[in-house]
Amino acid sequence: MSHPRAYQLGFGIAVSVFFLLVPFLLPEIGIHLAIEVLIYALFAVSFNILFGYCGMLPFGHAAFFGAGGYAVALILKNFPGTPLLLAFLLAALLALGIGAFIGFFCVRLSGAYFSLISIASQMFLFAVALKWRSVTSGDDGMTFARPELHLPILGEISMRDVVNIYYFTLTVVAVAILVCYLFLKTPLGNSFVSIREQERRASFLGYNVYLTKLAAFSASSILAGVAGGLFAFFQAFVGTSFIDLNMSMSVVVMTVIGGKAYFLGPVLGSAFYIVFQDWMSSLTNYWMIVVGITFIVIVLYAEGGLISLLKNERVRLWASRLNK
Amino acid sequence: MSFPFEIYVIQATHGVVYGMLLFLVASGLTLVFGMMGVLNLAHASFYMLGAYFAYSVTLYSGNFWLSLLISPLIVGTIGILVERFLLRKTYKIGHTAELLLTFGLFFVFGELVRIVWGTIPFSIPVPTLFAGDVPFMGRTYPIYRFFILGFSLLLLLGMALMLMRTRIGIIIRSAVSDAEMVGALGTNVPIVFLGVFGGGAALAAIAGVIAAPFLSIYLGMGGDVLIDCFVVIVVGGFGSLPGALIASLMIGELQSFGILWIPRLALVFQFLLMAIVLIIKPTGLFGEKE
Numbered sequence: 001m002s003h004p005r006a007y008q009l010g011f012g013i014a015v016s017v018f019f020l021l022v023p024f025l026l027p028e029i030g031i032h033l034a035i036e037v038l039i040y041a042l043f044a045v046s047f048n049i050l051f052g053y054c055g056m057l058p059f060g061h062a063a064f065f066g067a068g069g070y071a072v073a074l075i076l077k078n079f080p081g082t083p084l085l086l087a088f089l090l091a092a093l094l095a096l097g098i099g100a101f102i103g104f105f106c107v108r109l110s111g112a113y114f115s116l117i118s119i120a121s122q123m124f125l126f127a128v129a130l131k132w133r134s135v136t137s138g139d140d141g142m143t144f145a146r147p148e149l150h151l152p153i154l155g156e157i158s159m160r161d162v163v164n165i166y167y168f169t170l171t172v173v174a175v176a177i178l179v180c181y182l183f184l185k186t187p188l189g190n191s192f193v194s195i196r197e198q199e200r201r202a203s204f205l206g207y208n209v210y211l212t213k214l215a216a217f218s219a220s221s222i223l224a225g226v227a228g229g230l231f232a233f234f235q236a237f238v239g240t241s242f243i244d245l246n247m248s249m250s251v252v253v254m255t256v257i258g259g260k261a262y263f264l265g266p267v268l269g270s271a272f273y274i275v276f277q278d279w280m281s282s283l284t285n286y287w288m289i290v291v292g293i294t295f296i297v298i299v300l301y302a303e304g305g306l307i308s309l310l311k312n313e314r315v316r317l318w319a320s321r322l323n324k
Numbered sequence: 325m326s327f328p329f330e331i332y333v334i335q336a337t338h339g340v341v342y343g344m345l346l347f348l349v350a351s352g353l354t355l356v357f358g359m360m361g362v363l364n365l366a367h368a369s370f371y372m373l374g375a376y377f378a379y380s381v382t383l384y385s386g387n388f389w390l391s392l393l394i395s396p397l398i399v400g401t402i403g404i405l406v407e408r409f410l411l412r413k414t415y416k417i418g419h420t421a422e423l424l425l426t427f428g429l430f431f432v433f434g435e436l437v438r439i440v441w442g443t444i445p446f447s448i449p450v451p452t453l454f455a456g457d458v459p460f461m462g463r464t465y466p467i468y469r470f471f472i473l474g475f476s477l478l479l480l481l482g483m484a485l486m487l488m489r490t491r492i493g494i495i496i497r498s499a500v501s502d503a504e505m506v507g508a509l510g511t512n513v514p515i516v517f518l519g520v521f522g523g524g525a526a527l528a529a530i531a532g533v534i535a536a537p538f539l540s541i542y543l544g545m546g547g548d549v550l551i552d553c554f555v556v557i558v559v560g561g562f563g564s565l566p567g568a569l570i571a572s573l574m575i576g577e578l579q580s581f582g583i584l585w586i587p588r589l590a591l592v593f594q595f596l597l598m599a600i601v602l603i604i605k606p607t608g609l610f611g612e613k614e
Contacts, residue, residue, distance in 0.1 A: 057420055059427075105603050111419055112363040112562075116554050117602045120595045123551060127591035245547060249431065256424060286439050292432035299424045300413050 019170060023163045031166050037274045038173040039231045044254045044266030045177055046223030051252075052260035053184060054216045055196035056107070059115045060122025061224060061251055063102070064095045066243025068225030070129065070136060071095070073238035077144035084149045084159075088172070088229050095225020096218055098125075103217035108210060110199075119248070126243050141239025159233075169230055176226055181263060183219060192216050253295050259305025268307050327584070330461035335580050337460075341469045343576025344476035348531035349549055350556040350568045351483065352524020358500035358563020359517055361419060362411065365426040368550030369433035370525040373399050374532025375541045376437055379446045388451040388537070395533050396526040403525025407518050430546070438543055445542035472534050479530070480569070487565070496520060500563050555598045561611020571609065 018025070022034045043065055050056045071091035075082050106117040129136045136142065146159040149168060157164050183189055191212050194202045203209045232238040241247065250273065258269020273291070280287030298305055353367045374395050381391035406429065414421040449455075454471045457464035487493035495516055499506045507513040532545075539545070555575055560567030575594055582593045601608060 055420070057423060105599065109602065109606055112357070112361075112423065113558075113602065113606055115363070115423060116558055117599060119551070119554065120558075120598045120602070124592060124595040124599070127589075127595065131588045131591065245551075249427070252424070252427065253431075286435065289432060289435040289439065292428055292435055296410070296425060296428040296432065299421055299428055300410070303417065303421070 022170075023166055028162060031162050033274055033278055035162075035166055035169050035234055036231075037271045038169050039227050039234065040251070040254060040270035040274060041267040042173045042176055042230070043224055043227035043251055044258065044270045045180055045263075046220045046227060047251045048255050048260055048263075048266045049180065049184070049192070049216055049220040049223070051255055052262075052265070053189070053192040053196065054213060056110070056213070056216075057115045057252075058118035058248075059252065060118040060120070060245075060248050061220075062243050062245070062247035063118075063122040063125045064099055064221040064224035065228035065231070065247060065251075066122075066125060066129065067098050067221075068092065068095045068228030069232035069238045069242040070228075071225070072229035073142050073144055073232045074135070076147060076233075077142055080145065080147065082147070084147055084233075088226060091229040092222050092225050095221045095228070099221020099225075100214070100218045103214045103221070107213035107217050119245075122243065122245070122248055126240060126245075129240050129243050139240050141237055141241075143237050146233060146236050165234060169234065172226065172230060176223055177267075180219070180223060184263065188212070188215060253291060255305075257291075257295060257298055257305055259307035261304045262307050262311070265305050265307040268310075269305065272306060330463055331584070333461050334463065334465065335584050336577065337465070337469070337473075339577035339580030340573060341472050341576070342579065343573035344473060344480075345531050345535050346549070346552055346556055346575060347569050347572035348476055348479060349528045350553045350560075350572055351565055352520075352527045353553055354557045354560065354563055354565065354568045355496065355500065355520050356517075356524055357557065359496070359503055359513075359520060360415070362422045362426070364411075364521075365423070365550065366406065366429035366433060367426075367524065367528055368546040368553060369430050370399050370403060370528040371532040371535075371549050372437060372543075372546035373402065373433065374529025375536040375545060376441050376446075376532075377529070378533040378536045379441070379448055379541050382448045388448065392530070392533050396529040399529035399532075400522045400526030404518055404522040406525075407521040411521075412514070430550070434543065434546060443543060445540045447540045448536050450537045466538070468538055472538070475534060476531075479527070483527075483565075492516070492519075552594070555594045557608070558598050559601045559608055561608025564608065564610040567608055567610030 019034070023031055026034065047058070047061050050058050050061075068091040071094040072087050075087040075090055102121045106114055106121065109117060130138055148159060149157040151157060159165055159168070184192070191202065191207050195207065195209055195212055199209055228242060232242065254269035254273045255266045256269070257272055258267065259265030276291065277287060280290060302308065349367065349371050353364060356362055356364050356367070377395035377398055378388075378391040381394050382388050385391070410425060410429070411422065414425050450466075450468045454468045456467055458467050458470070487497060495506060495511055499511075499513055499516060503513050552575055556568055556571045559574065560569070560571030574597075578593050578597065582589065
């Protein structure tokens with residue numbers, strides 16, 4: 001306990017090794033779960049840029065997840081020859097475009113107003129996805145074939161194999177989360193926190209609050225778009241469930257349960273949510289209510305979420321005593 | 325695209341009926357927001373619970389009117405319990421926690437309804453007193469919709485009288501404009517707020533009960549009305565009852581004529597309206613508070 005850095009480093013290495021070895025440790029169904037955990041982790045981290053760092057609560061964040069998903073699906077379906085990474089790049093750009101456009105109007109608003117216009121824009125895009133049948137196939141959704149991944153040294157990698165999909169997802173998510181982490185360490189990233197804490201003071205100090213929030217919103221939409229693209233790619237399918245209210249809700253639940261105050265809180269939340277859902281739904285039909293009650297208890301009594309329980313010295317002490 | 329004149333009138337009447345129902349739900353939501361700044365997402369659950377309790381009471385007693393009495397009472401009590409024992413804890417933590425809590429409650433109520441009543445949609449028969457159609461503009465129109473119209477107008481009148489002509493009404497209106505000052509003047513604002521919260525829940529439940537015979541009772545009904553209510557309180561202005569009334573009617577008409585003219589885009593219109601109002605005048609048409 002006297003070396004928190006060493007403790008963190010050890011923990012980080014253990015988690016990384018675990019994720020690298022997942023295909024050898026877990027059966028195929030476990031690999032599927034791990035892929036979902038990774039994708040939702042990225043989605044929740046993107047959500048937490050706004051929620052945890054900027055103090056804005058977007059209730060309609062699935063708008064960008066869905067935009068990314070539809071972009072990847074439409075590109076791979078209509079232009080089958082497109083290189084995979086190019087499709088993801090275009091999806092990220094589309095999410096950025098939509099995010100910057102929506103953000104342009106809505107980051108001016110704060111509190112409940114912001115949450116509401118976030119829902120409104122998500123519902124608007126949902127309605128477009130549902131009604132623009134000639135492009136999106138409405139509520140039937142679209143299936144498409146996963147192309148191979150061409151890499152300079154490794155050559156062609158088939159994306160039929162779930163292990164390859166896993167490593168592809170792991171790479172994309174790890175890079176995206178690392179970039180996001182470094183981004184939040186920059187002066188711009190720090191100014192998000194200062195705006196969350198004291199918006200007026202930050203603006204007196206010379207920060208352009210509007211542009212800073214817009215930057216956060218755009219960055220968050222890019223990551224959400226990449227996550228949505230990955231999910232569409234993983235499922236080889238996209239449908240209105242990518243962009244509906246449930247998707248927006250689940251990312252709120254994951255982030256709050258995991259803990260918004262730490263960078264990796266949402267990752268823990270996503271892991272908890274997906275694994276718990278899988279475990280409970282095999283036992284009972286009513287796992288959602290357990291999640292809902294956990295959520296309420298955390299909102300009321302443990303604002304920092306699960307990760308703050310892990311970080312709590314007293315809990316650690318208690319855990320170490322149990323181990324003896 | 326042109327339709328005979330009476331179609332317009334009938335469509336407009338549909339719009340007014342739905343608008344009035346929406347107003348019953350939205351009025352509680354907007355008052356609660358005006359008083360305490362709490363955007364209660366669970367409010368739509370009260371509407372849904374109202375309809376489901378109406379189903380059960382009607383099923384066991386065979387009497388729709390009994391359910392119109394009992395269901396709002398149960399739901400109003402639930403509302404009071406929610407405010408007293410859950411929501412009140414969050415005022416110290418901040419607005420985000422309030423939003424999150426009511427969001428969690430919306431989630432939990434939805435699941436509870438799924439556990440208790442299952443996923444199959446229900447319908448309850450129109451009460452015999454108002455069953456059937458009447459001739460209207462050369463066509464026929466269900467009497468029950470006129471009943472909804474009349475009943476909600478009656479409630480609106482009652483609410484207006486209470487707010488404008490009674491002492492408690494003055495307290496509520498002044499608490500909407502400045503709750504802290506009203507408290508400083510010696511009024512027990514938490515109790516008043518508890519009452520408004522419970523009353524709003526009961527009103528939402530009434531809307532759920534009277535909507536039950538003509539819209540079916542299904543799991544997503546809370547979410548559907550929630551989205552419409554958001555549009556209403558944003559367009560009308562947070563905390564403004566006249567605003568909520570006018571915005572409800574606007575949304576009712578917009579949906580009704582939207583479906584008539586451009587069915588494909590009917591869903592999109594209201595979000596456009598909401599976005600435009602938020603961008604141009606974030607306080608809504610009648611709101612004063614930021």
